[in-house]
Amino acid sequence: MGIISRFLLFFYTLCIALLSLGVIVLCTGVVPADDLWNNMLYVFGRAETVGIAVVVFLVSIELMGNCFGSKGDKDLGTEGVIVHGAQGDVKISKAAITDFCTKLCFNIAGVRDVKVKVRFLKKSDYDDPFTNLRIRLMLGQEYSAVDIANEIQKNIKEQLALYMGLENVTMDITVDNISNTGSKKKRVV
Amino acid sequence: MDTIADKKDKKSGLGVIRIADEVVSIIAGLAATEIEGVDGMSGGLVGGIAEMLGRKNFSKGVKVEVGEQEAAVDLYLIVKYGVRIPDLALLVQENVKKAVETMTGLHVVEVNIHVQGVGLPPEAQEEKEEVVRVR
Numbered sequence: 001m002g003i004i005s006r007f008l009l010f011f012y013t014l015c016i017a018l019l020s021l022g023v024i025v026l027c028t029g030v031v032p033a034d035d036l037w038n039n040m041l042y043v044f045g046r047a048e049t050v051g052i053a054v055v056v057f058l059v060s061i062e063l064m065g066n067c068f069g070s071k072g073d074k075d076l077g078t079e080g081v082i083v084h085g086a087q088g089d090v091k092i093s094k095a096a097i098t099d100f101c102t103k104l105c106f107n108i109a110g111v112r113d114v115k116v117k118v119r120f121l122k123k124s125d126y127d128d129p130f131t132n133l134r135i136r137l138m139l140g141q142e143y144s145a146v147d148i149a150n151e152i153q154k155n156i157k158e159q160l161a162l163y164m165g166l167e168n169v170t171m172d173i174t175v176d177n178i179s180n181t182g183s184k185k186k187r188v189v
Numbered sequence: 190m191d192t193i194a195d196k197k198d199k200k201s202g203l204g205v206i207r208i209a210d211e212v213v214s215i216i217a218g219l220a221a222t223e224i225e226g227v228d229g230m231s232g233g234l235v236g237g238i239a240e241m242l243g244r245k246n247f248s249k250g251v252k253v254e255v256g257e258q259e260a261a262v263d264l265y266l267i268v269k270y271g272v273r274i275p276d277l278a279l280l281v282q283e284n285v286k287k288a289v290e291t292m293t294g295l296h297v298v299e300v301n302i303h304v305q306g307v308g309l310p311p312e313a314q315e316e317k318e319e320v321v322r323v324r
Contacts, residue, residue, distance in 0.1 A: 079303060082274060082275055082278070082304075083275050083278060083279075085279075085282075087279075087282040087283070087286065087299060087300055088262075088282055088299035088300040088301040088302065089299075089301045089302070090274070090275060090278040090282075090301075090302040090304070091301070091302065091303045091304065092274065092303075092304040093303065093304060093305045093306070095305060095306055096267075096268075096304050096305060096306045096307050099306060099307050099309070100270070100307045103270070103307075103309060162273065163271070163272065163273050163274060164274045164275075165273075165274060165275040
């Protein structure tokens, strides 16, 4: 849980603790109920009470989100580190990898359109970072989707390792659409 | 013999030597673009507009932190397609470090490279698939 969520949880539990304390006081009769009721009516009549109630409600939603949210891979931002050397770091941006992969995909026969999404992720603080590619393709109808997908995976992984030094790459390929347009053929030699 | 860094801000009979950040940026930018495989430097919108108006910006894509004796450089590059980036980055780091240290006397503690894009060769235009008109 992040530091902000911890702070919100502290604030939330503090509110619950005060509320439960109020209930205890009411139930044990330490403070007369009439006095307490008059004070509560006064508090409910103030505008600040609405503000505090809204804040507590929003904090509840946020903490509920933390409970139900899945612990996915941690996104490392817009740049991935290729080399961490004595002279400095070498980083590569998502845009560079996207352009590179897009070009590689268009070089393969049968690919009509491609969209590439790149993420630099890490499973946990103790794991090595890896690069995840999500590739959405539009293919020509005369080509085998399985063969093209295999070729793209093999080609991209080899080229990224060779030219960018990215070894840990995972790839998800989706064939979005099949195009009806035919391939360009020369009519004359 | 004192280096320029040692003399920096030292009052002598001749005066004080101070090296502006932009000077270091320009030296680093020129040293980076000298390396074969670097397609260019990646600058922001302002840099791009200034270049369109004909003003050369030699410190485009370069950020420096200059102290009294040390400097740290961040370079934002576009590399040519087909170049092995880790090898190219090492050459750039060495050349920039050497150039800055030689010309200014500052000790370069790190040269960080940020690859922002891959420059595609002009002949590698994507072939558009044409609709076949006859069967």
